[in-house]
Amino acid sequence: MSEQQHASAKHHVIGFALSLVLTFVALFLVINTPLSAGLKLTAIIILAIFQMLVQLVYFMHVTEGSKVYQIISISYGLFVAVCIVAGSIWLMLLNGMEG
Amino acid sequence: MDLFNFKMPEQFIIMNNPLIIGAWISIILASVGIVFFVTKYKKWGYLWREWFTTVDHKKIGVMYILAALLMLFRGGFDAILMRTQLALPDMKVLDAQHYNEIFTTHGTIMILFMAMPFIIGLMNVGVPLQIGARDVAFPVLNAVSFWLFFVGAMVFNLSFVIGGSPDAGWTNYVPLSGSELTPGVGINYYLWGLQIAGIGTLATGINFFVTILKMRAPGMTLLRMPMFTWSTLVTSVIIIFAFPVLTITLALLTFDRLFGAHFFTIDAGGMPMMWANLFWIWGHPEVYIVILPAFGIFSDVISTFARKRLFGYHAMVISMVAISGLSFVVWVHHFFTMGNGPWINSIFSITTMLIAVPTGVKVFNWLFTMYKGRIETPAPMLWSLAFIPNFLIGGVTGVMLASAPADYQYHNSYFLVSHFHYVLIGGTVFGCMAGLYYWWPKIFDFKLNERISKWAFWIFIVGFNVCFLPMYLVGLQGMPRRIYTYKAEMGWTMWNFVQTIGAYLMGIGFILIVWAIIYSIRHEKRDRSGDPWHGRTLEWAIPSPPPHYNFSRMPSRITSADPYWDAKKRGESMFDENEPLKPIHMPNNDGMPIVMSGFMFIAGFGFVFEWLLIAFIGLLGVIGTMVWRSFKDYDADHYVQVEEIERDQAELQASLEGRS
Incomplete structure (x- = not known):
């Protein structure tokens, strides 16, 4: 080992x-x-x-290890990242209260 | 940046209050006492070899739980002080500033330094035994996690005697917590206590994720794992994705406060609301991190003491995975009233209400598990039974709060305070108690005294409801949270007085739990056979306490989610006794985690007081110990020889025969 x-x-x-x-x-x-x-x-x-x-x-x-785990974790990571980034931009900049 | 600027805060040693002078005296007496007795009985070597440098998940779990109980005392004492101040109108126990500090430390300590270590301690004790592993995947990293948590807690707790406590609430909202409105060291303590402990928690998440995916015994498929292990897996995933957000958020505010950046300031293009946004992107998943493992504990405890297979195993797993996904899309409900547009509040109202669905599924599964079961009610089951109705009250008021228009009424009132105490105490604290009582006779060779524990349970549970049910009522009467006093004309006096009685009852309950532990250590019957509850899962198939390598042979007959129960029904052992014993590969003890965390303490202390030279020396020490450790990787492991395993088995046999 x-x-x-x-x-x-x-x-x-x-x-x-x-x-x-x-x-x-x-x-x-x-x-x-x-x-x-x-x-x-x-x-x-x-x-x-x-x-x-x-x-x-x-x-x-x-690049190593089981494909299934990689796909699941990367997609979950993308889901969280999109929620955080898109959610924050929506909330802070485009929240419908500008006008 | 001036490395050699050692500025002093207004007050370095805090001595302005009889309570704090009392704290000083007790801290000094306790420290001198501990040093004296450890030296007198020559226990330093023992402590260093067996505890400070240990990488054994069971011992690390015990240290986590011990620290959590200490922090429960500290946070509970804060709560008692607050309730005393609010018992009657115009009380003068605490002044406004002191009250602000105490509700801040109460919240922060109870979430980060009580609930988290309690849960992580139980994971450490339970998970490797439940899946048939001999340790976690990264044993040294596990010790790093513990010592970083410990140092974070120490940094945070130092604040009330040296330099002054944080006073901007556990949510630490800017601009109040910015350097302009709150100069001084208090908020820095918050930032660095949480930062250091948070890094430890992130490492724990990674550790348990890998442990559960990679180190299960043969036959232990994912869908045969005990529910507590499943909840730990889901929790680890949430930790891995949520805690980096905390790390970054705290770092950004540190840059604002220490180095004049403008991420969250009102002027120079900063966005104060961004703090609330980022804080709750971490903060909401965080509350699920402390509740999901409790759900897992209840599932295991309820099926054990109803003597029935868990109802709806797959539904339990799916609902936890659903909760982990939903946990990242509901954070805005913590600040509905901060001026979001109708679309935002509507969407986040709906996602929040959706959480009631998987949670409701779980509640029904627990009820159906008990349906027609032969229910017994020892202490762990009592806490689990109490959890269901109390958590339900917290959950239903949560759905009320989820409605954004209604939240404009409940917002910042005692209604909200009561809601989150019902879910956090009724869920997490009851879960920790159930887990503590359930696994105590696995960690040690005796149960906790049943009679004292039942008294403790009933006094705590009555006190809890007497304290928090009236909070819904005064909340609806308009009493806001975080006020340090009120006038008699407001009409809140009676319910506030009742709440204070309840808080004192909870304090008595806690003292009785501690008494049950002390009493049982001295008087309770010893039994090493290892299955005191007639358990269903793997951890009950090995002796109590387990040998440091957990399993002398690997379990070989895991055919269901209740492998030990099924094996007992078939009259079989979990282990193939004919299989010859083999040397066992185990990790070595390691002094690096505690040394590195010591440097982290120096760094944290330096940053808190903005003494950058000291901070950088600490950070260099941290990096240095890591580099040093990476070169001595070659003697990280050893083999436990067959003779030692045989000796342990003979000793166990002798103790079992001596009993009968």
């Missing part, structure tokens, strides 16, 4: 480094570049999507 652990350590280190790089790129873009707010926002969202993929592949082993 120790061999398995050794094999995945490298995997984890790559994932950790990638996630740090993505985080610091986002920070750098916001603090040290003269881009417009809209462009910055777009860049952050794109980086966030890559961040999510890194997390899923390197730490949550989305």
Whole structure:
């Protein structure tokens, strides 16, 4: 069983480094570049999507294991994420009380 | 950011009140006493080896439950103080500020530091034994969870003697909790106590999710799992998806308060209502996290003491899964009156009312389980029987509150306070009590004294209803929550006085429960045979207390959801006694969790007082211990040899024969 652990350590280190790089790129873009707010926002969202993929592949082993579990957990995750994001936007910005 | 700015809050050591001076004296006396006796009887080594570094899920469960009982005392004492202040008009037990602090700490402690650890403690004790596992999937992470919870609770509880308690309610709404309206350390205590404990809870969710999916004994299919294990699985899923929201929300407010960000401020583009929104996206699933395992406990207890198979097993599972989905789409009902449009309130009213459907299904299943059963009423069953009508009162008033237009009337009144105490006490606390009494003779080799426990139960249950039923009435008469006093002309005096009597009765009930524990430790009959309740599920097939590896042989005859009951009916054992014993692979004890959590305490304390140098030293320590642990992974496990297992079995045999 120790061999398995050794094999995945490298995997984890790559994932950790990638996630740090993505985080610091986002920070750098916001603090040290003269881009417009809209462009910055777009860049952050794109980086966030890559961040999510890194997390899923390197730490949550989305490419391994039983397909059924993966499909169930990813769909439940999407359901919760859509509820939270769409729900918050609806509530905070489009709540029908503007007029 | 100034690393070397060690600013002092207005008051560092709080000494302005006889109650708090009393608390100081008792804290110092208790600490000195504990250190003295542990040193005198040379127990430090024992504590370190057997408890502080343990990765055994049963011992971690016991520590969780012990901590939960301590916090129940603290939160209950807060409640007694509040009820004393409100017993009569114009009382002067607490001033307004002190009252604000006490209702804040009461709510936060009861949910996060009492209900959560109690539930997680029972999961730790019950789940691995129920599914035939020798430990959880990640034993060291389990210890990390416990110690992070413990440190979070300590950080939070420190607030009332050092620096001042949070005073913005357990919901901690901005802008009140922002740095402009509430400067000082109180709110920081709230943020960091919850943050640290929350990370521990998230790890628990992941741990039990993997344990249940990956470590079940042969034959234990998903649809043969005991209902408590099912409820833990569903709860773990909710934890995994809900707790990251809490982590982020607390971090955002920390940035606002410590580093001048504007996520929730009124000016500079902040959105104060976003706090309420995010808080309840976590907060509503959170209340299901504490109620679903209680449902699981009631299911197991009721079928055990009705001597019948659980009615509607599949309906129970489906309704819990439905509740887990619904838990993420109802959060707005906590702030119907915050100015949402009619569409939003209508939709969230409907989703909220929908919850009554799966919950109603479960209530009927419990009733039908008891129908024509041979019902016995020892303490765990008493708490379960009391749960059904009391929870029903809480549930029905919940449906009333779910109607958004009506909520404009009930909102912020004692009607609401009574509703959530009926579901949280009538559901979660009764469930924890049922679970404590049910599994006590599994954790240890004796039951809790029946006579004292029945007195405790009846006094608590009467006190509970005397305290909270009148709250519906004063609520409908317009008494708002969170007021520290009222005038005689309001006409609320009589019911408030009655409520206070009820609160004191609940206090007496709690003292009797503690007395039952102390009495039973000294006097109750010992029995290691392991099946005191004539149980149905796997945990009753092994001796009490179980050996640290739980199962000397793996159970081999799991053919139904009540495997042990069916095996007993067939006159068989759960285990193949002819199978030769094999060495058992077990995790090593580990000092990393407690050391890492110690650094987390330093970091939390530093952030609370905004002493950033200390905070960063703490965080570096946390990262350092994790890195260190990742390199010493090679001696993380050992084998229990066959000789040791045989020795344990011989010892058990001797104790059983000595009894007969």
